[in-house]
Amino acid sequence: DIARAQTGGPPVQDGAPTTDRPNLRVPPHSAEAEICTLGSMVLEASTIDIVVHITQPDDFFFPANRILFSTLVEMHNTGKPIDLVTLEDQLKRAQLLERVGGVDALVRLAEGVPSTANCEYYARMVRDKALLRHLIGASQEITLDAFESQDDPAEIIDSAEHRIFQIASRQVGDHAVRLKGLLDQAFETLQNADGSITGIATGYNELDELTCGLQNGEMIVLAARPSMGKTALACNIAEYMAVDDNQPVLLFSLEMSKEQLTYRFLAARAEFDSQRLRRGNISPEDWTQLQMAAGDLESAPIFIDDSAELNVLRLRAKARRMKAANDIKCVFVDYMQLMSPMPSKRNESRQQQIAEMSRGLKALSRELQIPVVVLSQLNRGPEGREDHRPRMSDLRESGAIEQDADVVMLLHREDYYHRGDPDWAIENPDKVNVTELIIAKQRNGPIDNVRLTFKPHCIRFVKYASDQMYGI
Numbered sequence: 001d002i003a004r005a006q007t008g009g010p011p012v013q014d015g016a017p018t019t020d021r022p023n024l025r026v027p028p029h030s031a032e033a034e035i036c037t038l039g040s041m042v043l044e045a046s047t048i049d050i051v052v053h054i055t056q057p058d059d060f061f062f063p064a065n066r067i068l069f070s071t072l073v074e075m076h077n078t079g080k081p082i083d084l085v086t087l088e089d090q091l092k093r094a095q096l097l098e099r100v101g102g103v104d105a106l107v108r109l110a111e112g113v114p115s116t117a118n119c120e121y122y123a124r125m126v127r128d129k130a131l132l133r134h135l136i137g138a139s140q141e142i143t144l145d146a147f148e149s150q151d152d153p154a155e156i157i158d159s160a161e162h163r164i165f166q167i168a169s170r171q172v173g174d175h176a177v178r179l180k181g182l183l184d185q186a187f188e189t190l191q192n193a194d195g196s197i198t199g200i201a202t203g204y205n206e207l208d209e210l211t212c213g214l215q216n217g218e219m220i221v222l223a224a225r226p227s228m229g230k231t232a233l234a235c236n237i238a239e240y241m242a243v244d245d246n247q248p249v250l251l252f253s254l255e256m257s258k259e260q261l262t263y264r265f266l267a268a269r270a271e272f273d274s275q276r277l278r279r280g281n282i283s284p285e286d287w288t289q290l291q292m293a294a295g296d297l298e299s300a301p302i303f304i305d306d307s308a309e310l311n312v313l314r315l316r317a318k319a320r321r322m323k324a325a326n327d328i329k330c331v332f333v334d335y336m337q338l339m340s341p342m343p344s345k346r347n348e349s350r351q352q353q354i355a356e357m358s359r360g361l362k363a364l365s366r367e368l369q370i371p372v373v374v375l376s377q378l379n380r381g382p383e384g385r386e387d388h389r390p391r392m393s394d395l396r397e398s399g400a401i402e403q404d405a406d407v408v409m410l411l412h413r414e415d416y417y418h419r420g421d422p423d424w425a426i427e428n429p430d431k432v433n434v435t436e437l438i439i440a441k442q443r444n445g446p447i448d449n450v451r452l453t454f455k456p457h458c459i460r461f462v463k464y465a466s467d468q469m470y471g472i
Contacts, residue, residue: 028132029061032112033125038065039113040122041072042087042106047119048076054123059130064100068109071096084110131167138163158317165320200247200330200371203240204463206450210439211407214330214371218443219362219404223376223395224411225383229435230375231256232459233411233452234332235264237373238302243269247329248301250322252315254338258304265302268460269293275457301326311340312360316367323368331368333361335375336401355400362404376401378410388417392440408441413454435461 037055040047052073057066071090075082080090084106091097100106142160149156189198199213214220224230234251241247253261267274270293272286282290303326305318315333322328333339341353358374365372381394390410395401402408413435418424425432437450451464 027061027136028129030125030129031062033122033129034060034062034065035109035112036114036122037119037126038068038072039109039111040116040119041069041076042082042084042109043113044116044119045076045082047116048072048082050120051123054120055127055130059127061129061133064105067091067096067100134167135164138167155314158314161317161320162313200241201245202237203244204237204450204452204461206463207437210448210450211442211445214373215406215444216369216371217366218371218406219358219365220371220373220407220409221376221395221401221405222373222409222411223378223401224390225378225380228411228413228416229454229459229461230411231334232264232268233437233461234334234373234375235261236268236461238330238332239265239269239297239300241330242300242302243296246301248303248326249330249332250303250305250319250326250328251332251334252310252318253304253306253334254308254310255334256306258306261304261306264459265297266290266293267458269297271455271458271460273457274459303328309340311342312357313342315339316360316364319364319368323370328368328370330371330373331364332373333375335377336361337377351400358400358404374401374405382412383417388412388414389436390438402441405441406443407439410438410440412436412438434464 037051041051055069057070060066060069068087071087071094072082075086075090080086088097088103088106091100097103138160141163142156145151145156145159151159197208197211197213199208199211199215201208201213222230222234231253238249238251242249251261256264263274263277266272267277270289272289272293276282276286277290303322307314307318319328319331336354336357339357341348342356345353345356361372361374376395378390378394382388382390390412392402392408392410394410395408413433414431415425415428415433418428433454433456435452435454437452439447439450441447452461453464454461
């Protein structure tokens with residue numbers, strides 16, 4: 001019995017986890033599967049490429065087997081021949097032979113393999129037992145947190161979910177795919193496209209033509225100086241997706257309350273004066289207009305989360321749940337710089353904190369395979385330029401945002417810098433309420449500018465029309 005031989009002799013598994021207390025259960029493991037996996041690697045070196053795709057050193061329960069696995073992989077990677085003699089020599093040189101149980105242990109490896117053809121099955125058994133051990137460890141940590149932590153219960157739940165998700169992500173899949181299969185998928189997509197966009201429509205045709213819509217798995221950054229209309233444009237896009245295209249959307253609002261956003265959505269949809277709406281200055285005729293807009297909105301799958309003190313871990317956990325429950329098609333975050341740092345990052349620089357948030361949001365888009373639209377502040381750079389036009393280098397506090405983003409859109413309204421100046425409006429009628437949406441970066445497409453018309457009374461962006469001026 002190979003398992004008995006391995007676990008019965010102390011020299012074979014020196015340092016293996018043990019317990020002298022009979023009431024404690026030994027963590028899940030399979031000595032047989034570990035022996036068979038390592039034996040297959042010794043007898044047939046070609047199996048190593050199969051095994052390393054499935055397991056990693058700490059998947060092995062016994063420390064001696066971790067050493068053997070790492071040694072065999074190192075020998076394979078450096079092109080050394082592998083058999084019992086060369087393995088023994090390599091372990092002697094590294095002064096590790098006695099730690100794995102000596103020559104007798106190596107002989108048992110070779111003798112203990114029924115068939116190297118089953119190496120993949122053995123390796124998966126090793127990995128599956130390791131996953132169970134990680135689950136046990138995570139559950140113990142979660143239990144300890146629940147008993148002793150002073151954190152908010154919601155924080156503990158989010159942390160628990162993150163631990164479990166990390167374990168799930170340890171399952172190594174077949175990520176390398178032959179190009180032929182990808183080409184077949186691409187041609188099928190092209191045949192079904194009929195010249196239309198391949199992503200989710202924003203409601204702005206010129207923007208959709210430039211980007212082919214918001215693409216799954218991409219992080220789209222919408223950045224501007226304060227009061228340029230970042231939130232308004234994000235809400236307008238979310239409204240189109242949910243109301244006109246019936247796509248469920250999730251909006252994380254760290255700046256405005258859900259009540260404030262409700263008024264924003266209502267004013268924009270009805271194209272009703274937002275100031276009059278806030279004051280309640282509504283005539284009987286206006287009620288019909290507002291009720292029609294409310295009817296459109298109340299049936300739309302728009303979800304708003306205005307939780308305070310939201311960090312990237314909690315945001316990802318919430319988005320994951322909403323995706324599972326409501327099949328969310330797009331996430332909006334308003335805005336990144338208002339997110340809280342992770343507790344472990346509170347003593348780090350703001351640049352490092354923002355970089356972690358950016359990486360987390362990019363990972364969210366990849367994980368859920370949906371577009372994630374992230375609003376971001378720009379620094380004061382545009383205000384020091386004569387034309388006030390923003391640049392990607394103005395992204396506030398971290399170059400990581402620029403690196404992680406698949407698309408960077410910069411919002412610019414020149415008339416904002418001349419508000420209260422009637423002479424400028426008269427001299428520049430073509431710039432009043434005209435917005436430039438500068439596509440400063442697009443990983444998979446061209447960069448260009450898109451013009452929109454801003455309706456300030458209802459805080460809405462519409463398709464650019466040169467013969468229309470609002471609020472002059």
